[in-house]
Amino acid sequence: MIKLSVLLAVAVTLAGALQATGRLGVAPEGEPAHLVAPAELRPLADKYELDEEARQRLQRAYEALEAHEAKPKPDPVETNGPIFTDWPVPQAALVITGEQVGYLEPCGCAGLENQKGGLKRRHSMVKVLRDQWKWPLVMMDAGEQVRYVGPQAEIKYRYSIESLMEIGYHAVGFGPKDLRTDLLGLVINLPPDQTPLTSASIGVLGFDPDFSKRLRVVTVGEGAQAVRVAITHVMGPQALAETAPSDDLDKLSPNEALAAVLPEIAAAKADQNVLMVYGDRSEAEAIAREHDVFDWVVAGRGSDEPPSTARRIEGSRRGGGAMLVEVGHKGMYAVVVGLYRDQAAAAEGALKPGQGWLARYQKVPLDHRWADSPEMHAKLVAYQQELATLRWEGLGLKPRRHPTNEEFAGSAVCADCHTAAWEVFEKTPHFWTTETLVALNPARHLDPECISCHAVGWEPQKYYPFASGWVSHAATPHLSGNGCENCHGPAARHAAVELGDLDVDEAEETALRQALHLEVQENEGNMPGQVLGKAVDNCLQCHDLDNSPDFDFQEYWPVVKHEGMD
Amino acid sequence: MRSLLLVVLFSAAVGAGAGTWLALLDVGEVTNDFMPSADLAAGPVISDAEPLAGAPSVREAPAPRVKVDDAAYDFGTMARGATETHQFVFTNVGTEPLRLEVGATSCKCTLGNVETGEIMPGESSPVRLEWVAKVNPGPFRQTATVLTNDPRQPRVELSVEGQVTEVTGMQPREFLLGVLGSGDAASASIYLGAYKDEPLEVSAQMAPGSRNPERFQVNVTPVEPATAPIDGATAVVRIDVKAGPGLPLGGMTEWVEIKTSLAKAPLLQAPILAVVQGDISLHGRGWSKEAGVLNLGTISAAEGKEAQLLVSFKGEHASGATAEVVEVDPPWLIAELGEPKRLSDTKTHLPLTIRVPTGQKPVLRNDTAQSDGDARVLLRTNHPETPEVDVRVRFILTQ
Incomplete structure (x- = not known):
């Protein structure tokens, strides 16, 4: 049974102390630079055939970027809070992500220090937990790596899956946009013994096990401390309806999918069972109540950010009741669940499936407290190179x-x-x-x-x-x-x-x-109580919430203000 | 270094123990957060951490203590663009005055009534959170942090959540044709609804600039709201798109322009999405069906590179389909076909491995003026309509 009680923060935290020493997870070779080296500007200008005026603009752009880089950055702990406050080492930690929806990295237009997310930071978080702190991690992603369709989305999906494999993910589910890529072309290139693709409701070519698995059973730790976690995935009814027709894919409703995989789950006798649902909270809860064999249920489609705590799913009973985890949008957060054996419960007598565990929950903001991982940076470089090679036409x-x-x-x-x-x-x-x-x-x-x-x-x-x-x-x-x-x-x-x-x-x-x-109206702007006119609407096409979250037209307009024919 | 480690271990144990003990002492078991039992081992060993001063003595000292009625509030369903507010009640259940200040907000939340002075012990003060739902339809959660001088809870995270609905209901938001053969026709529909008895008149056509508009038919049909997948709509139309046959091969995005009588949505656009394949298609890492080229990127001559492709045969000639490699350029490029795998009467897969072997001289094989052009692998098939498949291969081989 998972016991629950309020955890009060104490003023001194291990994580807080570590954060005081600088960015977390810096590789021995240091962090990749955000800008090219000054000596590279001229070769770049030659390579991309910049004329003299463009070279001058490049210099000005570089100076502006350098000035921004040199500015003091806000304290991420102060902004987004401390994490893992007084956590002991867990016997296993579930790292849960999802809905990356194309954000391999935060845009950066508003300053990376003001934005969360990105695979570079996620990898550093994993390296800190797994390699520095020696936490036994079980890593899973509920799916929907991309947001759009077309060649760029296909390339992005491939880089996403390959990156998750390099980070060490054990199970990765699907979202409907993932299935609009050439999944077949991807899976034939993933080694069958390494692919993390997991779903009970989506299969490739007759649920060929070389391409994906219906169930993953992950064992972390050794001997008596070993923890076994069983993970599966289904696509919720609404997402399933959004998938494109394709005769390469097999699609099962959540009930059909779970009916097929439940015997495997029962046979696995894992310590904890996890169901990832690519669906919203209500769909995930309904499926969990219908199939009451899961300890943790992940809603992959949900709100902008995860809640501050997991919630018990009313009506489920396994292990005292399944807990719902949401992952948020755009990979801005990872959720980490620490699992601890409840020695007292074990001493009391025979435990039923799912019982005998205590847990902690942390939503982890992937802000600039985490260093940029050189490995994920290399992936991003390769991704950009592939786009460059294909050029606009090759990208459709x-x-x-x-x-x-x-x-x-x-x-x-x-x-x-x-x-x-x-x-x-x-x-x-x-x-x-x-x-x-x-x-x-x-x-x-x-x-x-x-x-x-x-x-x-x-x-x-x-x-x-x-x-x-x-x-x-x-x-x-x-x-x-x-x-x-x-x-x-x-x-x-x-x-x-x-x-x-x-x-x-x-x-x-x-x-x-x-x-x-184009005329700016009186009190035109994008803040509450202001007039959303044509001028500000133009601005919002680029200064949107993703790329310019602090955009305030009435504050920005004076900088670019111009009036009249002259 | 060893003494530093010991300090960290000690501090970790004390910190963890203090938090655990306080939690058990103060509130017992409730149902909205977690903690492990009190007898767990020390925290993680962090070799590069700063030494800690020791556990805080928060139990004995007089201090403010913050209590919030319910830090998460559900707004339920909100129309896009609507504004909602909620008042969270902060109570000081401690023994010293409680001070609040605004911390970080996740988005466009506005916090009011904060920093209006001290909340004395036993007193309460409301904190107002306003949120404008200027986000895409779907579930939302926004958070705002209030900083306090309560040493045990220096941050209180407030959150509001709910569901944003479109002013205009459109479900789904795209015409999804999926994967279809070039000789196939396909159709898809979306539903468009109006609320609160607003009259609904709709016309739809291919957007200006569409390619092959003659290949598409767009029709609008009123339907009974109760039968449509749009909750709460009082008037609904179904917009049908029929496409093909004869669509060009490759990925396709075309747009339908929808004109409506709705005040807040006079003009909408919905994409038609499809992937059109011939009877023979290629799949694999780096294969661009738009460019018809396998992109291998930059390759080290010392390492070489290999790509696995599938040649997929579909349709009436798929059964018994075969192919052979008849030409490669450059001659050292290796192309090998595997055994055909018959998946059904209308689908056969043929594995194709293309390898740039190690030890070759640097060369540029792409479509730039400086190169010798794309490399290529020519396959001969027994398909009556597509006897040859030309696989172009693009790479830069470096030292």
């Missing part, structure tokens, strides 16, 4: 017509007439956003999910280029930066008319000007 990105049917001219053309606005623009980071991506380690300007907000002429939220939009420094140098037309709209025809290259009647000339006009 074909330019689409802009909704206005107009084409882009580039900000420098606007500057011919709108001189005052240009003088503001060229002093803001918007001017060098493309080169900001070039200066990163690794460069991200060949990543559609990054460039879509860092150059002119892409759909910012759907990551595809518009016709006449940014292609590369070599092909479209005039479209660098987050330029005028990303807010005002494509202006090639307007510019041609104004510069006398195209004759139109007065009505069309006026209409072209009017179409690009």
